[in-house]
Every structure is written in structure tokens, then in C-alpha cells.
Amino acid sequence: MASLKSLSTNLDFRKAKHLLRRASFNFTKEQLNTFVGMSATQAVTSLISVVPNALPEPFDPLPTEAPDGFWTSSTELPNSFTGQSRKRGVVTAWWWYNAMKQISLKHKLSFFFHTCFTVGKDDGAGAATYFYDYIRLMDFYAFGNIKTLAKKITLDNAMLDYLDNTQNNKNNPNENYAREYLELFTILKGEQIGAGNYTNYTEIDIQQAAKVFSGFKIQADRSAIDPDTGIPMGFVNKDQHDTNNKTFTAAFNNQVITGKSIDAEIFDELNDFVEMVFAQPETAKAYCRRLYRYFVKSKWDEEVETDIITPLAQIMINNDYEVLPVVEALLSSEHFYDADDSDATDEIIGSIIKSPMQMLSEICSMFSVTFPNPSTDALNYYYNFFFRFLHNSYFKAAGMDFYNPDDVAGYPAYYQEPDFDRYWFSSNTIIGRYKLIESLIEGKNTIGSGNIYASLDTVLFVKNKIANALDPNLLVTEMADLLYPEAIDADRITYFKTYLVDEGFPDYYWTGVWNQYLSTNDDVTVKTRLDALVIAMCNAAEFQLM
Incomplete structure (x- = not known):
């Protein structure tokens, strides 16, 4: 239960x-x-x-x-x-x-x-x-x-x-x-x-x-x-x-x-x-349903309504509508971690499609994307990077007019049955989502045009964050563990590895290339392959979920 x-x-x-x-x-x-x-x-x-x-x-x-x-x-x-x-x-x-x-x-x-x-x-x-x-x-x-x-x-x-x-x-x-x-x-x-x-x-x-x-x-x-x-x-x-x-x-x-x-x-x-x-x-139930949809999952059954929503609403009433007691109870619960039944992989973790803002923020923080400092380079941060690229290009192409939903009801992902968060991922938004990682790696707006004054260095990310970068299998596995809600299987590891090691080539090909980069600091070869790998992994189905 x-x-x-x-x-x-x-x-x-x-x-x-x-x-x-x-x-x-x-x-x-x-x-x-x-x-x-x-x-x-x-x-x-x-x-x-x-x-x-x-x-x-x-x-x-x-x-x-x-x-x-x-x-x-x-x-x-x-x-x-x-x-x-x-x-x-x-x-x-x-x-x-x-x-x-x-x-x-x-x-x-x-x-x-x-x-x-x-x-x-x-x-x-x-x-x-x-x-x-x-x-x-x-x-x-x-x-x-x-x-x-x-x-x-x-x-x-x-x-x-x-x-x-x-x-x-x-x-x-x-x-x-x-x-x-x-x-x-x-x-x-x-x-x-x-x-x-x-x-x-x-x-x-x-x-x-x-x-x-x-x-x-x-x-x-x-x-x-x-x-x-x-x-x-x-x-x-x-x-x-x-x-x-x-x-x-x-x-x-x-x-x-x-x-x-x-x-x-x-x-x-x-x-x-x-x-x-x-x-x-x-009223308390209405807010608790919204919190559940926002933090946990867009759809639920009567069991969740009875055992989660209703007691959360009572916590809210008991605390005269303070939000933290409710959120703390929810985010600390067995239910939030899908640990309240015999199958801990079937309901909550990986069940929400990321919003364009979540995707952007995760990529920028996980990959240590560099962008202008608004305190010292205001023109390039506020205008060229954020307003021209993110605000006017990426967010709109990805279906999230930032802080400007089409309707007073808000973004459909948070209220519109039956699709809810699936609205973030459609034929109208997929190109904007997929072009984000490409734009950050290339340092230019591939959705529209122009310099975005930001960069994602895939080589430094692997060098600084991946412990077993010499082994292409372990490199892919470690990256997947960081980027995806759930572990990937051997077939997916083999697929992603092809961006590092051409099909038919032995794994030590990548080991040699990476060692050469470490000894010479010449990153041309590893960068080409790591750029392709990061683009593929961030545009994979697994990365769309959280």
C-alpha cells in the first residue's frame, strides 16, 4: 500500500x-x-x-x-x-x-x-x-x-x-x-x-x-x-x-x-x-494534488488518493497551510522513492518527462557549462546568452514560453489531462530539446543563429568527473549513471560505445586515444568522439525522464 x-x-x-x-x-x-x-x-x-x-x-x-x-x-x-x-x-x-x-x-x-x-x-x-x-x-x-x-x-x-x-x-x-x-x-x-x-x-x-x-x-x-x-x-x-x-x-x-x-x-x-x-x-486537497503532480507523478490511483493525498492534506490543514511540512513529508516518504511495495522500479523514479527548464538546468550544472557572469559581463549574459538564445529561441522551440504560459491555467504539463508532462515532448518541441545540447557544445545557436557565448567542454567533463575514462564501457556506464534515472543494460552500453570506438575495433583503441590526449593535451580526436557521445546520450529517451 x-x-x-x-x-x-x-x-x-x-x-x-x-x-x-x-x-x-x-x-x-x-x-x-x-x-x-x-x-x-x-x-x-x-x-x-x-x-x-x-x-x-x-x-x-x-x-x-x-x-x-x-x-x-x-x-x-x-x-x-x-x-x-x-x-x-x-x-x-x-x-x-x-x-x-x-x-x-x-x-x-x-x-x-x-x-x-x-x-x-x-x-x-x-x-x-x-x-x-x-x-x-x-x-x-x-x-x-x-x-x-x-x-x-x-x-x-x-x-x-x-x-x-x-x-x-x-x-x-x-x-x-x-x-x-x-x-x-x-x-x-x-x-x-x-x-x-x-x-x-x-x-x-x-x-x-x-x-x-x-x-x-x-x-x-x-x-x-x-x-x-x-x-x-x-x-x-x-x-x-x-x-x-x-x-x-x-x-x-x-x-x-x-x-x-x-x-x-x-x-x-x-x-x-x-x-x-x-x-x-x-482546498488543501487541491494543493496537495498539485504538489504530487509537480514532485512525484502526473497520474495516480485511488490508493494514492486515499493513502497519500488525503493525509498530506491533513498535514497541510494541521499546519495552517505552511508548505514545508507537506513537502518534507512527501519527499522523505517511502512512496516518493517507490519503496512502499515489492517492485521499486515500476512507478515513481523516471516517471516524469523533464520540463525544458529542468533539462537546461541539469545540463548546465552537471556538465559545468560556462556562460557569462552577469556581474562582470552583463551584455553577454542577460542579452546574448539568456534573452536571445535561451528565452527567445530554446524555450520557445521546446514548448515553454518562459514564465509566459499561453493560458491563465498555466503550462498544460501541470493541469491538462490526459497527457500532462507528455506535453513537453512532442513533434512540435522535440527539435528544440535536441538542439540544446548541440548548441551548447558548438557555442552557437543551432535552433536559430548567432553566438550564444556559452560552451560545454565534453573533454573536461570526462577528465574531471569520470573516474574510469580509459575504459569505454566504464566511461559510458559512469556517464549513464550520472545522467539517467535508472541504469542502462549491456545493449545500450554497446550502442553508446560506438561513438567512442568504431564498430569492429577493439576497446583499447579508445584507451590509446585517451592516453594520447592525457600525455599531449591535444584533444582534437577525443573531443570529436566525446561531443558525439554526449549529444547522443543527452538526446536519448532515458535523458528525457527524471
Whole structure:
């Protein structure tokens, strides 16, 4: 039976790989070796330490003659700057760089919250600085309280613009945000049981929620600061807020939220509404299902629903919606490591198709890809490497418009039945995925064109990370152990070995070539073969999975 009981054995290399892939974007051999021998609880605990960002804020290196620089801390109005689309891309470059400099759950959970409280940065979220504040809000609550975040997000300037709530007034209600808040952000619909009745709420509840949300406005100059987070927020225009009582349906026990007319009390009204939504057990279950799909597997049966989702939801309720107790229980459990039944190879490990961001991050960290330092070479990092190559070329070709999903529901991989994560791998995205490793090795954009100002040195990777590089069989085996969730069989080893040793040639051919490189430092021959091997292994089916 599915079990949330903590894993009783220490992590071996296979389980360490599983945890590090699922819980971090930074995936290195050194960290894997650190995890081996730890208990699951110890390993998870090590991933929740709070570490300052390597980059305090993003930097726009353009225009070259007078860069806008640290524009997010400027006193100028955010929308007064040109190049807003580029600047939103720069914000994602800042976020990704920080994720790559930490071995932590923080950025995994921050992105998880983006999938819950979606803002499409290029689809109506306003100025790039507002999007920067939104990202900081996700980061701030990554180890925090989901219910509190569900209150704060309502006053986020990017969200106010994105879902039109800044236009929601007492005499001209706009229900867009209220609808998505219930349908997508919190309790979710449930099964429709009648006209306008979705089990977990009704159309009347949406109308009443819109009244609660009325009068909240964008603070364009970012002068309103949330005292809890220090992050700019919107404000309430009490003259445009519906001060009448809001009466909800039986879905919420016919609760009445008393209308308020004073600024501080209007925030109390918002607080009462969120507390009402989060008092429903189905809200906790909705978040636990999302966490399960994000960290464990996209589909599950009734046994998992009963033995994993339901008790996780109770942990969440018992901890008043703190996210860490739930995630720690899940990532430390026998179930997470597929150790709760007699077959430890059939369900969890290797069951998720990597997102384009996971694939990029794993390759860059495991292979020690060199790319420009944003602190000393901002133009090449932010603009040429990240914005032109990764943001505009790779991510879009791979089916992940970065931080800009096509729909307010988010990326289909996290919600769209029946395929879920299979959406990452299709005839439309496969070329983008396959061209990534090729581009990094060649140092040029093979999806489009141009220098990417980054490089992956396959020879140094093998020299520094592979202990038995002289033996082509052991070299392939060690690489597969690092790159793949599961070990490969003899046939796959033989196949990959052909990139090092031509068919029909003895293994000592490669031994001689590698020894020659070690003695002369001439890497021409070994580089050609190792480049081909790394491309083949990273584009193999096994590497698409985690």
C-alpha cells in the first residue's frame, strides 16, 4: 500500500539522483555524492536552508550607450522605460541564475507557486518591474504559507493588471480575477452538478468574490509597500469598493462577509474571504494534488488518493497551510522513492518527462557549462546568452514560453489531462530539446543563429568527473549513471560505445586515444568522439525522464 512513512534506509546513488532532480534545478555529481548515505529526512532538510540570492536584482545592459542598468530600483515610473519585453526576459534571467547558484528547494517551490498563481509576463502583466515584484513574491513565500500568499497575490500589481482586477469596481464589476481565483488558484471547480454549480463553488460565489475584490488597484509608482514582505503592492480605493455584505452559498456554509468601508477594514474583508475558502478541506486537497503532480507523478490511483493525498492534506490543514511540512513529508516518504511495495522500479523514479527548464538546468550544472557572469559581463549574459538564445529561441522551440504560459491555467504539463508532462515532448518541441545540447557544445545557436557565448567542454567533463575514462564501457556506464534515472543494460552500453570506438575495433583503441590526449593535451580526436557521445546520450529517451 502507498505509504507516507519516512524512508527507513539511507539514500543510495539512485535515490539521491531522484531526490536532487525532483527537488532542485542544480544537479551536480558532487552534490549527489553528498546525499549518498544520508537519510531521506536529512537530505530534504539540507535543501531547505535559506541562502541569499547570488544576484540581488536584475540588470538591463541595454541600450549599450547608456544602459538602464538596475532599473527595478529606479524612482522613475516602471512603464517609463523602453524595452519592456526585453526587461521581462532579463528578470527571468536574473531568477534562473539565482536558481543555478543554489542547491535548494526554494526555486522549485517558487516556480511551483507560479504554476498555482499564474501570471503570463508578456500577456498583460504590465511593466517589467511589476513582474519582478511578482517573482519576488513567489520567492518570498517559497518556504512559507500558501494561504498568506493567496492573500498577498490579490494585491500584486502584475496580477491586478493580468486578470483585470484593477478594473473591478462596485458599479462596474469585473469577475475575471474572482473566477480564476476559485477555479484555478485555490479550491478548483470540482464536478459540475448543475447550472452554475461546480460542487466546490457556484456562479453566485464568483459574483460575491468579485465584490470582495472590488476597488483593489495598481499602485503605478510602487510607493505602497507590503509591511510583511517589503515588496511593492497595489492599494484599495475605498470609493470603488462594494461596501455591502457578501453572502455566499451553501458551498461555503452560507457564510456572510460583512462589507467594510475603511481601508484597513477592507483588507480584513479580503482576509475573511480567503480564510473562508481555505477552511474548505477541498482546498488543501487541491494543493496537495498539485504538489504530487509537480514532485512525484502526473497520474495516480485511488490508493494514492486515499493513502497519500488525503493525509498530506491533513498535514497541510494541521499546519495552517505552511508548505514545508507537506513537502518534507512527501519527499522523505517511502512512496516518493517507490519503496512502499515489492517492485521499486515500476512507478515513481523516471516517471516524469523533464520540463525544458529542468533539462537546461541539469545540463548546465552537471556538465559545468560556462556562460557569462552577469556581474562582470552583463551584455553577454542577460542579452546574448539568456534573452536571445535561451528565452527567445530554446524555450520557445521546446514548448515553454518562459514564465509566459499561453493560458491563465498555466503550462498544460501541470493541469491538462490526459497527457500532462507528455506535453513537453512532442513533434512540435522535440527539435528544440535536441538542439540544446548541440548548441551548447558548438557555442552557437543551432535552433536559430548567432553566438550564444556559452560552451560545454565534453573533454573536461570526462577528465574531471569520470573516474574510469580509459575504459569505454566504464566511461559510458559512469556517464549513464550520472545522467539517467535508472541504469542502462549491456545493449545500450554497446550502442553508446560506438561513438567512442568504431564498430569492429577493439576497446583499447579508445584507451590509446585517451592516453594520447592525457600525455599531449591535444584533444582534437577525443573531443570529436566525446561531443558525439554526449549529444547522443543527452538526446536519448532515458535523458528525457527524471
